[in-house]
Amino acid sequence: MGFSKDHLLARLQELQIDYSKYEHPPVLTVEEQAKYVSSSEGALSKNLLLKDKKNRYYIVSAMTDTKVDMKVLSQRLGLGKGGIRMAPEEALSELLQVSLGCVTPFAVVNESARDVSLLLDQKFKNQTRCIFHPLSNDVSISLNTLGLDKFLQSIGRDSVYIDLEANPVVGKDQPPDLAVYVPSNSVVVPELPTKTASIQTASKNVSAEKTKPVASAKPSKLASNVKSAVEDSALLVFKNPEKFVEEILDKTTALLLSEGKGENVEALAETFRKRLTSEFTHLAVMYKNTAYSQGFYAGTQSQPKRP
Amino acid sequence: MEVDKKEEIASDSSEQVVNPWEVSAKDGGKIDYDKLIDQFGCQRLDESLIDRVERLTSRQPHVFLRRGVFFAHRDFDLVLDAYERGDKFYLYTGRGPSSEALHLGHLIPFMFTKYLQEAFKVPLVIQLTDDEKCMWKNLSVEESQRLARENAKDIIACGFDVTKTFIFSDFDYVGGAFYKNMVKVAKCVTLNKAMGIFGFSGEDHIGKLSFPPVQDPYFRMTRDVAPRLGYSKPALIESTFFPALQASGENGKMSASDPNSAIYVTDTAKDIKNKINRYAFSGGQDSIEKHREIGANLEVDIPVKYLSFFLEDDAELEHIKKEYGEGRMLTGEVKKRLTEVLTGMVERHRMARAAVTEEMVDAFMAVRPLPNMFE
Numbered sequence: 001m002g003f004s005k006d007h008l009l010a011r012l013q014e015l016q017i018d019y020s021k022y023e024h025p026p027v028l029t030v031e032e033q034a035k036y037v038s039s040s041e042g043a044l045s046k047n048l049l050l051k052d053k054k055n056r057y058y059i060v061s062a063m064t065d066t067k068v069d070m071k072v073l074s075q076r077l078g079l080g081k082g083g084i085r086m087a088p089e090e091a092l093s094e095l096l097q098v099s100l101g102c103v104t105p106f107a108v109v110n111e112s113a114r115d116v117s118l119l120l121d122q123k124f125k126n127q128t129r130c131i132f133h134p135l136s137n138d139v140s141i142s143l144n145t146l147g148l149d150k151f152l153q154s155i156g157r158d159s160v161y162i163d164l165e166a167n168p169v170v171g172k173d174q175p176p177d178l179a180v181y182v183p184s185n186s187v188v189v190p191e192l193p194t195k196t197a198s199i200q201t202a203s204k205n206v207s208a209e210k211t212k213p214v215a216s217a218k219p220s221k222l223a224s225n226v227k228s229a230v231e232d233s234a235l236l237v238f239k240n241p242e243k244f245v246e247e248i249l250d251k252t253t254a255l256l257l258s259e260g261k262g263e264n265v266e267a268l269a270e271t272f273r274k275r276l277t278s279e280f281t282h283l284a285v286m287y288k289n290t291a292y293s294q295g296f297y298a299g300t301q302s303q304p305k306r307p
Numbered sequence: 308m309e310v311d312k313k314e315e316i317a318s319d320s321s322e323q324v325v326n327p328w329e330v331s332a333k334d335g336g337k338i339d340y341d342k343l344i345d346q347f348g349c350q351r352l353d354e355s356l357i358d359r360v361e362r363l364t365s366r367q368p369h370v371f372l373r374r375g376v377f378f379a380h381r382d383f384d385l386v387l388d389a390y391e392r393g394d395k396f397y398l399y400t401g402r403g404p405s406s407e408a409l410h411l412g413h414l415i416p417f418m419f420t421k422y423l424q425e426a427f428k429v430p431l432v433i434q435l436t437d438d439e440k441c442m443w444k445n446l447s448v449e450e451s452q453r454l455a456r457e458n459a460k461d462i463i464a465c466g467f468d469v470t471k472t473f474i475f476s477d478f479d480y481v482g483g484a485f486y487k488n489m490v491k492v493a494k495c496v497t498l499n500k501a502m503g504i505f506g507f508s509g510e511d512h513i514g515k516l517s518f519p520p521v522q523d524p525y526f527r528m529t530r531d532v533a534p535r536l537g538y539s540k541p542a543l544i545e546s547t548f549f550p551a552l553q554a555s556g557e558n559g560k561m562s563a564s565d566p567n568s569a570i571y572v573t574d575t576a577k578d579i580k581n582k583i584n585r586y587a588f589s590g591g592q593d594s595i596e597k598h599r600e601i602g603a604n605l606e607v608d609i610p611v612k613y614l615s616f617f618l619e620d621d622a623e624l625e626h627i628k629k630e631y632g633e634g635r636m637l638t639g640e641v642k643k644r645l646t647e648v649l650t651g652m653v654e655r656h657r658m659a660r661a662a663v664t665e666e667m668v669d670a671f672m673a674v675r676p677l678p679n680m681f682e
Contacts, residue, residue: 158639235658235661278619286464286466289670292670
């Protein structure tokens with residue numbers, strides 16, 4: 001399972017981050033939370049888990065009175081007008097390892113959330129303290145944004161504060177200002193009833209990438225078994241002439257398909273030489289070494305000729 | 308050529324210290340390579356020399372040359388003269404196999420040597436000083452030999468040509484003609500001189516004396532001795548230090564004992580991404596606004612430094628330096644590109660390493676004829 005709230009609080013203490021803790025009955029909404037945690041303790045936050053059409057996820061954490069316009073946000077991320085929506089419930093448990101009503105910036109501590117983009121309201125920075133759930137909705141903690149930043153840094157994240165109410169023009173000459181925060185990896189969150197869906201997707205990812213067997217497939221036991229089988233067959237490229245030629249043609253055609261649009265033929269030929277020479281030479285040397293070694297071994301074992 | 312003992316042992320922080328055991332800059336600043344060149348009496352590997360290499364080898368000079376990673380030499384110009392005349396030379400490099408974990412810093416000399424082998428079409432001898440490590444690091448003989456073989460696999464994976472490369476481990480090979488040479492060299496070096504060069508004292512066991520650590524002083528000593536034995540002096544090419552991930556102000560070399568200071572050839576894509584994101588010292592500013600205003604400090608930024616070692620495309624590197632230095636590109640982007648580049652490298656290495664069989668190691672390490680070593 002994911003990080004527990006106790007685990008998180010212990011980590012905050014280890015990092016010497018100052019926070020105040022408030023325990024209360026489980027709350028599902030900000031209104032309810034406000035009943036137990038007064039505004040004198042800090043600024044309450046509203047936290048949304050959003051998802052785009054390419055299965056990329058975003059946590060937006062904002063002051064309760066900040067207006068978050070989904071259409072504007074979607075455009076600023078470069079996803080077009082209706083590109084973003086609230087994520088389904090499964091995503092909360094699968095990705096963030098939290099329950100309903102518990103989305104919080106701290107959820108990114110989980111490995112499962114490594115590809116989730118975290119966008120924080122810059123108005124938080126003007127507050128002495130802000131209030132978030134520490135992975136459980138029966139506790140709230142208030143802390144200064146510097147404390148939050150320190151925590152995020154400790155897990156290798158940059159803190160991203162943005163003006164959520166800004167509505168800049170996005171057009172041909174004005175690139176979407178938040179596009180850089182779109183995660184580079186999408187995540188497959190299985191539908192609740194059939195868990196098997198995720199395993200099938202994982203193996204599909206792995207077998208499709210024959211040429212890069214150790215690629216960024218989602219970690220799972222099944223995937224690693226499939227991975228080593230794929231790796232063994234990938235090593236054939238150094239022993240088997242057909243596989244060798246296939247590898248060369250695969251790489252060359254891939255480059256052709258990605259670079260070949262509209263380039264003149266001479267420039268394309270140059271690109272090929274530049275990009276492929278070193279890799280192919282390496283491949284060829286290992287092929288040669290393999291052949292030589294096999295021959296060498298055979299030589300050490302061979303019987304002398306009968307007189 | 309004597310080396311003053313005082314220079315080697317000095318640890319005064321007002322001077323920069325470079326010796327086989329310690330690397331530190333002056334008052335926490337940058338290592339002054341020009342001073343190094345003066346201090347050690349070698350020459351700068353300048354543009355004209357690099358152009359000459361390009362002309363003679365009819366290929367683009369290696370990225371390490373273009374970026375000034377290999378920046379100094381002794382008599383490399385004489386080697387080029389010999390090559391132009393049609394005379395033959397061979398390459399020598401080595402490794403003290405002290406740990407199984409090889410990181411990118413370890414691979415650099417081998418990557419460069421591989422380029423030299425391909426560009427000049429010359430044979431290569433690689434020495435694995437398992438005996439040295441056995442003595443200095445207090446490993447058992449068997450363990451040192453095992454590590455030597457394991458390291459050999461990573462070295463072979465760099466892409467050396469078996470028809471032109473001989474790898475040997477001291478424990479396996481020393482004896483016969485090699486031992487005779489060793490004795491000849493030893494006769495030319497007095498105890499006092501060895502103590503002067505390497506800073507030995509009465510407490511060091513005698514094993515260390517008969518095998519000085521393989522570093523520049525050893526080669527300088529060899530260069531001194533060689534003519535007296537009737538051989539030509541070996542030429543040397545020297546590289547800058549590869550910084551650790553956390554190096555602030557270029558103070559440290561990567562260390563095999565601190566796993567977070569380096570990227571290892573066994574790291575997964577995830578490890579690499581994490582290490583870069585978490586530990587690579589960034590020259591970016593604290594806040595985005597400040598960063599966009601001032602730009603990044605390229606002098607201390609580790610990701611850009613790493614890219615200058617490993618990103619082949621000169622134009623792309625220049626673009627990144629410009630955009631990042633002027634604040635338009637953020638640290639995250641630079642780190643992402645670096646992660647891509649390093650992951651690609653490590654993946655390729657791992658594939659090649661997986662293809663190195665015990666038989667292949669045996670072949671590389673066998674004493675055998677190399678009839679095609681100059682082709």
